[in-house]
Amino acid sequence: MEKLHxxxxxxxxxxxxxxxxxxxxLYASGQIALDPKTGTLVSGGIEAxxxxxxxxxEAVLKEAGxxxxxxxxxxxxLADIADFAAFNEVYARHFTGKPARSCVAVKDLPxxxxxxxxxxxxxx
Numbered sequence: 001m002e003k004l005h006x007x008x009x010x011x012x013x014x015x016x017x018x019x020x021x022x023x024x025x026l027y028a029s030g031q032i033a034l035d036p037k038t039g040t041l042v043s044g045g046i047e048a049x050x051x052x053x054x055x056x057x058e059a060v061l062k063e064a065g066x067x068x069x070x071x072x073x074x075x076x077x078l079a080d081i082a083d084f085a086a087f088n089e090v091y092a093r094h095f096t097g098k099p100a101r102s103c104v105a106v107k108d109l110p111x112x113x114x115x116x117x118x119x120x121x122x123x124x
Contacts, residue, residue: 005018033056051090074101080114091117
């Protein structure tokens with residue numbers, strides 16, 4: 001088991017790792033739209049936040065030597081289900097391999113984020 005960390009994605013905001021690689025499977029913690037350089041939530045609405053979430057996930061995947069095409073499952077969380085269509089437009093540009101997915105609305109997300117994405121990816 002290997003704990004992964006990259007400075008190209010936001011540092012964990014709690015007692016967890018950005019990702020764990022175990023037996024060729026990467027389990028990435030959820031990423032919200034934090035700018036990794038400033039640690040602050042990006043502005044610009046759901047599209048900007050979804051874009052930053054995807055960039056953060058891609059940075060974690062890259063650290064493991066993976067890409068979004070290695071992703072087999074995503075879990076997506078929205079603060080408002082009304083953002084579903086706009087979120088999907090951004091998501092579809094990044095996850096072209098169409099992994100299995102759940103997408104749900106939740107009451108609140110950390111730091112007031114509008115969305116969060118977590119992934120499971122496979123090496124090889």
